[in-house]
Each structure stands twice: as structure tokens, then as C-alpha cells.
Amino acid sequence: NYRPISLLSSLSKLLERVILARINHHLEMEKLIPHEQFGFKPGHSTVHQLARISEMVKRGFLTGKSTGMILLDVEKAYDSVWQDAVVYKLFRSNLQPFLVKIVESFLTNRSFTVTVNGVRSSVTTSPSAYRKVA
Incomplete structure (x- = not known):
């Protein structure tokens, strides 16, 4: 599930794939x-990672070593990402500057509107207004 969820034009979707x-x-x-x-990462999944962790625990057990694990829940991490830091990190990675600028333009100053039954959303429009109209 990738965020933000929005309806992008086909051209935007294609551009995102090329940039990615x-x-x-x-x-x-x-x-x-x-x-x-x-x-x-292509060819890597949580199943692969779980198999890797299981193998490490098994190896530790067989060699008499203690094995510990720290798990970090990053649910909804995208919602709290410091976008300026993402752009900065991309710049510092020596990525081509024009690609960094495109990513920056996708991340900053974005707006989103919805029209339901002819009523367009605004900053002050409550989601409950759409339930009444719909």
C-alpha cells in the first residue's frame, strides 16, 4: 500500500515509474x-527476511549463543517523514540534480481536491459534508 493515495494522471504515473x-x-x-x-526490493520480501532471521536464531541456538531481537513498528511512517530531509539525502547521494528537483516538486506544495455531486472540497470542508451530499 503506497501513500499518498490519489488519482494521478497516466503521465504522472509513468513519470513516477521512470524516476523510481x-x-x-x-x-x-x-x-x-x-x-x-x-x-x-525486487526479489526480497518479508518472507525472505523472516527465513533469514529464523536461520540466524537457529544458528545461534546450535552454537550455544544467546540471540536477541529488537522490532520496530514503522506503521504509517510515510505520514511522518521529514520531506526536506528526503530531498537533502537524495541530493547528498549525488543523484542527478534534475531528478532531485522532480522528486522535490512531487513532495512539496501539493494540494488535493475532491468533487462529489458538484461540491468541491476545500480546506474548511468537512468530510461529513460529503456524506450529506452523496
């Missing part, structure tokens, strides 16, 4: 993504 492919390629070539990261 370029960013992923750059991060891979520069070895900026740790080998241990499994989320959002």
Missing part, C-alpha cells in the same frame, strides 16, 4: 541500500 527506476539504479550502483533491507 533511475533512483533505484543509482542507489544500487552507489551501494547505498544495505544488503539487509528487504522491503521494496
Whole structure:
């Protein structure tokens, strides 16, 4: 489930895929993504990561070593990401500046409106108003 959820034009979706492919390629070539990261990497999934962790625990048990684990819940992490820091990190990674600018434009000064039965949302429009109109 990727956020933000919105209806983007087909051109925007295509542009996002091209940019994502370029960013992923750059991060891979520069070895900026740790080998241990499994989320959002092709061919890696939480199932693979769980199998890896199980193997590490088993190995520790068989060799008589203590094994511990710390889990971090990052639910809704996207909602609290410091977007300026994301842009800064992309810039510092030596990603092509025009790609950083495109990402920055996608992240900043965004607005979202909804029209239901001819009523357009605004900053002051409550979601409950749409239930009454719909």
C-alpha cells in the first residue's frame, strides 16, 4: 500500500515509474541500500527476511549463543517523514540534480481536491459534508 493515495494522471504515473527506476539504479550502483533491507526490493520480501532471521536464531541456538531481537513498528511512517530531509539525502547521494528537483516538486506544495455531486472540497470542508451530499 503506497501513500499518498490519489488519482494521478497516466503521465504522472509513468513519470513516477521512470524516476523510481533511475533512483533505484543509482542507489544500487552507489551501494547505498544495505544488503539487509528487504522491503521494496525486487526479489526480497518479508518472507525472505523472516527465513533469514529464523536461520540466524537457529544458528545461534546450535552454537550455544544467546540471540536477541529488537522490532520496530514503522506503521504509517510515510505520514511522518521529514520531506526536506528526503530531498537533502537524495541530493547528498549525488543523484542527478534534475531528478532531485522532480522528486522535490512531487513532495512539496501539493494540494488535493475532491468533487462529489458538484461540491468541491476545500480546506474548511468537512468530510461529513460529503456524506450529506452523496
